Amino acid sequence: MTSVIPELRTVRDLRGVSFGHQPPRHGLKLLHWFSSECVAFDDDGDMELQCDPDDGDYGFHHYGNYEGLLPTLINCYGYVYFEVGNLNADTHPGALDLPKYVREAYDNRRNFYERNKDRIIISLHRSTKLIEEVYITEHQSGSGDFSPDGTYLLSSDIIRDAGNMQLIDFLQRAGFELVMSLVDSDGEGSLSSNSSEQSDQTDAPQLEVRTGRGGHALVTWWGVHEGVAHNAWVGLFRVDTEPDESCLVKIRLGGRTSGSYETSEPLNHGLQVRLFTHFLGYSVWRGPEFDATCGIGPTSIVGFPAALQLYTEHGHAHTRLYIRKSFIDWRSSFYYSVRQRYTQK
Known part of the structure; x- marks a missing residue:
């Protein structure tokens, strides 16, 4: 007989469980994708699935509940269990359609059990595509069965809130280990990609473009958490609006929490340094854009307007009149x- 399954009611409640918290675990990133891309709320507040699990979309497949992990659906006419999260494309080809940030740890590591441990299970009404319940669970070590102690019922509020949050903000709120190590110890820091919103985080990593020899860009960093620095790199970008794929120069930190690297890129307005980890396919912190004027306005010429x-x-010094x-x-x-x-005004 199934024991009572504990319910998590808020995103912060996810901090108290092991689901997807430490790379290469993928559960929290899977949950964000599921909440933001796979579920929509109707006018009555019910959850509607936005894909077809019977066709194997995103690796969805039927879950038989043979070990009695979840409540029986015998008296729930029309409802069935489906699970998603198995990243093995040999058995579930649709899993290849999951976004890169969900799959990356699995694709980059081999023979590592932890990389494919987390699952989401839903009870779904087949005809209406309405989701009754959402569960998270994980495989027991050395077993194909799911762990009763690692199984939780999620409130619809978690799904709604996660779906409305940016991925990096969700991971930080839920306690994802690498993200937490980038902010202050009480976890209240923000990992927004907007550089101006980061400027008051005194304990946060500091990334900056400075002037190097010969007018080249000097990439500098300091204050990177030691646990992050062993699995991180910084990149140089032309401007803040450039996508993460358009990196000009990559510098692996190799455990260095601070340092500098002189590039061959000429200094230009807008250059920016970003911090990456090997486990996430996007920048987790951004420095300010390089100001070609160093923030100094025009200087009046004595005796003339x-x-x-x-x-x-x-990479060269210029003047404007x-x-x-x-x-x-x-x-x-x-x-x-x-x-x-010259410029008239």
């Missing part, structure tokens, strides 16, 4: 001046 500004472009429209004889006044560019 004009100003000069220094800036960097393609700003003049007021009323300064009509500026050409003759500055005839002997060396100027790169």
Whole structure:
């Protein structure tokens, strides 16, 4: 007879269980995908499945509940159990359609039991595609059976909240180990990809582009957690809006919590350093964009209604000349001046 299955009611409750918390475990990332891409809430607040499990979409397949892990569905007409999360494409080809961030630890490691341990099981009404219950579970070590002690019922609030959160925010809230190690010890830091939102995190990693020799970009980092630095790298990008795949230079940290690396990339406005871990296929922290003016505005030219500004472009120093429209004889006044560019205002 099935024992009472404990229920988790909030995303933070996921911190108290082992489901998908430590790489190469994939459960929490699987749960975020399921909540954000596979479930929709109707006007009555019921959960509707957005794929066809009978066709094996995303590796969904029937779960027989032969070990009596979950409540019996004998008296629940039309309901069946389906499970998802088995990443073995030889037995479940649809699993190849799961996003890269769910599959990456499995694809990058071989003969590692932990990489394919987590599952989501749903009770589904076949005709209406309405989900009655959502469970998370994990295989027992050395066994094909699921662990009763690692099985939990999830409230619909968890599914709704997870589906409305960005992946990195969900992982941080749920206590994913590598993400937590990037923020302060009480877990209240934010891992938003917006650099301005990160600026007040004093315990967070610091990433910066500085001026190197010959006008090249110098990538610098410090304050990276020791546990992260052994499995992390930093990359240089042209601007904040560039996708993570468009990396100009990659530098493996190799355990170094701080350091610098001189690149051959010329200094330009907008260059940015991002931090990655080997277990996640996206940047987990971003530094500020390089400011070609170093944040210094134009300097007034004494005796003239004009100003000069220094800036960097393609690794070289440049100047801009700003003049007021009323300064009509500026050409003759500055005839002997060396100027790169002028801008009227």
